[in-house]
Amino acid sequence: MDNMKVTIIGLGLIGGSLARALKERLGIRDITAVTPNRQDIDAAIKDQVICRGFTQLNDHVYNSDIIFICTPVKYTFEYISCIAGKVKADCIITDVGSTKSDIIDQVNSMASPPCFIGGHPMAGKEKNGYSSGAAHLFENAYYILSPSRSTTPQAMSVLKGIIEGIGAIPVVLDAKEHDRITGGISHVPHIIASALVNLVKDMETPDGKMQMLAAGGFRDITRIASSSPEVWESIVLSNRMEIKRILEHYIEILNRFSGLMEQKNSAGLYHFFEDAKHFRDSIPAGKPGLIAPIYELIVDVVDKPGIIGEIATILGDSGINIKNINVSNSREFEQGCLKITLPDPASVDAAGKLLADKGYRVYK
Structure with a gap:
């Protein structure tokens, strides 16, 4: 896979995270990005996440082994039509959209469709954009694959391998299901x-x-x-x-x-x-899903000067990153008044144990 040529169209949260994951976890070096935002291209090149970036489709794209279309669904249709007939015969085209039937129907209606597999990573964040991306975004997340009539067993095997390589769990589903x-x-x-x-x-x-x-x-x-x-x-x-x-x-x-x-x-x-x-x-807790989870703790504290700084110091001294911390003034159905948002489940567990050991009453 390290010799594979990959193009990512759309360098937002999902596209940017895919580029990072492909580079860091699979060692793929030849990654091209296509996005209208030149600033995102410059940032990704500076981060050494991609090799090159363009605002329009070109020969670098058509010479790819796999193309990920990471745009809103309405633009996915346009890109498939533009790419069809210009890519290599064995090039795999996939998307990351939240709907599959319309796209699969479009591909199936084409006279000579490219090799296409519908894709949908069940992962995300509240914030969008390239800067919000992370290589670990897909860890332990289900990644839905919906085959079209042009999907080959070899293409499905390759894409499954990539998905597993970035830490996700491939699940094959019919588009309508x-x-x-x-x-x-x-x-x-x-x-x-x-x-x-x-x-x-x-x-x-x-x-x-x-x-x-x-x-x-x-x-x-x-x-x-x-x-x-x-x-x-x-x-x-x-x-x-x-x-x-x-x-x-x-x-x-x-x-x-x-x-x-x-x-x-x-x-x-x-x-x-x-x-x-x-x-x-x-419903299982702590697993990635279609709606991005919030990782937070609720701490029952007495309102006194310095209490927020005290807790922030305890967590900071232990290397736990706090994404947000605030006092909940409306807590009719909540226990505790200090709400701490953390980056991942491991941080929630570590922070909860640390604060509980210090005598704080903590709720997850």
């Missing part, structure tokens, strides 16, 4: 989070009390509403039929719940929350 699953666990939750935020915006009073009191739990459960509007416009339009079906089912659930309230059906309301709690508690 992929879109049904991601529609339920990622796409519709993003819509619901945005709808909740818009609901509060519409209900807001002139003195801004709702926004003030929305800090804490409400802000946490709706954090994915801060995702890129361009990315989500593209995802929703690409998976619109599946999303519509799931939304209709969600509306049925809300209507049933509304009926239980109207009937004052205590047992029904109890079972509604009980069923949700049991299923939610059965």
Whole structure:
């Protein structure tokens, strides 16, 4: 693999992380990037993550052994059409988009499609852009692969090897099954989070009390509403039929719940929350998923001068990096008032043990 020629189109969070992972973990030296942002190209060259970068497709791209298209879905269609017929016969083309059916359908409808495998790494961060990328982004994350009619066994084997090499777990799924699953666990939750935020915006009073009191739990459960509007416009339009079906089912659930309230059906309301709690508690914790996790600790502390600095010093002296630390003023359903955001699960475990050993009451 160290002699493989790779092109990455789109040098954002996923593209930048892929470039880093391919270089650091697989020793791939010949990496070309294509992105409209010249600053990202310059930064990646300076970081020695890529060999060269361009703002347009060219012969370096067409001579690649594998091409990763790491752009919003609506641009993926365009790049596949531009690349088809110009790349080598054995060049593998793949993408990282959150929807697969439309793309696979497009490839399958082509008279002479390139060798294409749909891809979707189930990993991400709250922040986008090349500077937010990391070689370890894909560690232990599921990486979905959806074959097209032009996918060969050899190409699938090569791509699986690359995915395993960057630390991810390849899972082969039919494109339609992929879109049904991601529609339920990622796409519709993003819509619901945005709808909740818009609901509060519409209900807001002139003195801004709702926004003030929305800090804490409400802000946490709706954090994915801060995702890129361009990315989500593209995802929703690409998976619109599946999303519509799931939304209709969600509306049925809300209507049933509304009926239980109207009937004052205590047992029904109890079972509604009980069923949700049991299923939610059965979902594995600490594993990467489609929605980027938050790694944080809640610390119960007394409000006194220097307490934040005291805790920051304890963690800093032990080499634990704090991404964010803040006091939660709205903690109706939370224990403790100091919220510490950390970079990874290992940091959460280490910080929790360290603070507990110092006598602090800590909640994960």
